Amino acid sequence: MTKQKETKALDTTTEEKIKEAARNVFTQKGYAATRTRDIAEEAGINLALLNYYFRSKEKLFQQIMVEKLQQLFGVIIPIVNNDALTLEKKMELLAENYINLLVKNPELPLFILSEIRTNPDSLKNKIHIQEFLENSSIIRQFSEKRPDVEPIHFIASLLGMTLFPFIAKPILFPNNTNFDALMEERKKLVAVWAKAMLEA
Amino acid sequence: MTKQKETKALDTTTEEKIKEAARNVFTQKGYAATRTRDIAEEAGINLALLNYYFRSKEKLFQQIMVEKLQQLFGVIIPIVNNDALTLEKKMELLAENYINLLVKNPELPLFILSEIRTNPDSLKNKIHIQEFLENSSIIRQFSEKRPDVEPIHFIASLLGMTLFPFIAKPILFPNNTNFDALMEERKKLVAVWAKAMLEA
DNA sequence: AAAATCTTTAATCAAATGATTAAAATTTTT
DNA sequence: AAAAATTTTAATCATTTGATTAAAGATTTT
Numbered sequence: 001m002t003k004q005k006e007t008k009a010l011d012t013t014t015e016e017k018i019k020e021a022a023r024n025v026f027t028q029k030g031y032a033a034t035r036t037r038d039i040a041e042e043a044g045i046n047l048a049l050l051n052y053y054f055r056s057k058e059k060l061f062q063q064i065m066v067e068k069l070q071q072l073f074g075v076i077i078p079i080v081n082n083d084a085l086t087l088e089k090k091m092e093l094l095a096e097n098y099i100n101l102l103v104k105n106p107e108l109p110l111f112i113l114s115e116i117r118t119n120p121d122s123l124k125n126k127i128h129i130q131e132f133l134e135n136s137s138i139i140r141q142f143s144e145k146r147p148d149v150e151p152i153h154f155i156a157s158l159l160g161m162t163l164f165p166f167i168a169k170p171i172l173f174p175n176n177t178n179f180d181a182l183m184e185e186r187k188k189l190v191a192v193w194a195k196a197m198l199e200a
Numbered sequence: 201m202t203k204q205k206e207t208k209a210l211d212t213t214t215e216e217k218i219k220e221a222a223r224n225v226f227t228q229k230g231y232a233a234t235r236t237r238d239i240a241e242e243a244g245i246n247l248a249l250l251n252y253y254f255r256s257k258e259k260l261f262q263q264i265m266v267e268k269l270q271q272l273f274g275v276i277i278p279i280v281n282n283d284a285l286t287l288e289k290k291m292e293l294l295a296e297n298y299i300n301l302l303v304k305n306p307e308l309p310l311f312i313l314s315e316i317r318t319n320p321d322s323l324k325n326k327i328h329i330q331e332f333l334e335n336s337s338i339i340r341q342f343s344e345k346r347p348d349v350e351p352i353h354f355i356a357s358l359l360g361m362t363l364f365p366f367i368a369k370p371i372l373f374p375n376n377t378n379f380d381a382l383m384e385e386r387k388k389l390v391a392v393w394a395k396a397m398l399e400a
Numbered sequence: 401a402a403a404a405t406c407t408t409t410a411a412t413c414a415a416a417t418g419a420t421t422a423a424a425a426t427t428t429t430t
Numbered sequence: 431a432a433a434a435a436t437t438t439t440a441a442t443c444a445t446t447t448g449a450t451t452a453a454a455g456a457t458t459t460t
Contacts (some may be wrong), residue, residue, distance in 0.1 A: 014407075014408085017202060028317070028318075029232075029317075029318050030230065030233075030314065030317070030318055031233075032229075032230065032232035032233035033230075033231075033233075033318050034448085035448085036447075036449085037446095037447080037448090046222040046408060046409055046410080047407085047409095047448090047449090048409070048410085048449085048450080049407080049408065050410075050448090050449095051407090051448080051449055051450075052406095052407075052408080053407095055449095056448075056449075057447095057448065057449090058448095068300055084266060088283070097224070107317070110314065110317055111313070111317075113310055113314075113367060113370070113371070114230065114310065114313075114314040114317070115367060116370050117228070117230070117307070117311075117314070117370070118227075118228075118229050118230055118233050119392070120370065123370065123371070124301065129371050129372075129374075130371075130372070130373075130374050130375070139240035147434060149389065150371070150382060152382065153386060153389055154394065155372065156361070156364060156368070156372055156386075157360075157361045157390075157393060158370075159364060159368065159372075159387075160357075160360035160362075160363070160364030160365065161356070161357045161360045161361065162360075163360070163364065163368075164356060164363065164364045164367075165356040165360065166361030166431065167313055167364075167367060168356070168359065168360075168363075170313070170315060170316050170317070170320065170439085171313070171316070171323070171329050171330075172328075172330070172352060172355065172356055172359075173328075173352070174329075174330050175330070182350060182352065182353070185250070185350070185353070186353060186356075188318045189349065189353055189357075190357075192400050193357060193393075193396070193397050193400055195400070196396040196397060196399070196400035197327055197393050197396060198395070199393045200393055200395070200396035214437075214438085234418085235417065235418085236417075236418060237417080237418095239415095245438085246438060246439055246440080247418090247419090247439095248420080248421085248438075248439070248440085249437080249438065250418090250419095251419055251420075252436095252437075252438080253437095255419095256416095256418075256419075257417095257418065259421090265405085318428080326454090357415085
């Protein structure tokens, strides 16, 4: 197996080709609407290889899902508990880092949320975001700053302003013109609006 | 057909039972993950009746989708072009009306966005939100108030703060405790934050 | 060089699925 | 009451799908 992981500079293994194809097709269509033949075609391989390397469509999907969950939530984790950061700075960094991530992977949040909706168990034992947030210092910082407002409201607004444009991109930005520039501009706007929320 | 639409106070027609079941199952699982047998079982009818009344799964789905699109976008339309309303009032009403709608139909935005992702054509010729917004007076109001900021940023933030908590409910509010009360509270918060955004 | 192992292929399969159909039951119309 | 129309049922079907398999090819190990 280690040999398979070694790759030439210009080549990838069949296994990695399949995973890359799975990332593309699963995030575009979702699990149920994706046929194994779609993935094989995208990877340029024979269908049987999918089962040879991953045992089943479901197991391949699970690997992609775990990877995507880590990608999405990995942004939060190093920031919200960093005691060296002010609340304002945390909010600014969350917005900036998420926008950076999603400009490259705009389908990520909708993919995860859709699959959780279709299969609520797919989040179980993988990510405990609420418990994690409850125990993070950012929640304490929100409470100290605004004891009159439930901290989850700030979290929902900050993430809403940051993730929602990507989730609703087909509706809000159907022509895709200038999208990247708008998202770049949005980093500063969300940082300003985050501070304004705290003072309002 | 008119006779079928007439219903007794306590009964609904088979056709309406099927549609109600379709609403439930499609919005929970999405089109591809829903089997016609699921809908028949939820409606308590024989599978053949689905084809008898709707000709196909796809046609049934299209009816539900159009209905849901109207439901989601119907909130915007009477508000954004109402010249009697100030910009602040429009934003407040949008937030309030959307929260009222989504407390009753929390799965609505994610359902629509997911189906658009899986089948990008499903929005074509149905809703032209961007063009509609471009020609609405709210855009002009945003430009007058803040000529330095693209109006779509305000729209994205307002809708993000309003819709996103419902879209991300399984992650942000997994225990569902107090959710309705939080959303009720959120109406006022979003109104305040909307004004703060305009001034920031 | 030969054997062992890994990878790939083409063919095939069982199960599931959306749709169809003939017949029966029910309701409506005459 | 009889005929016609509508609705419902159980059975069935063609197609699709995820998975399996034997065999062949390629690579690695001895």
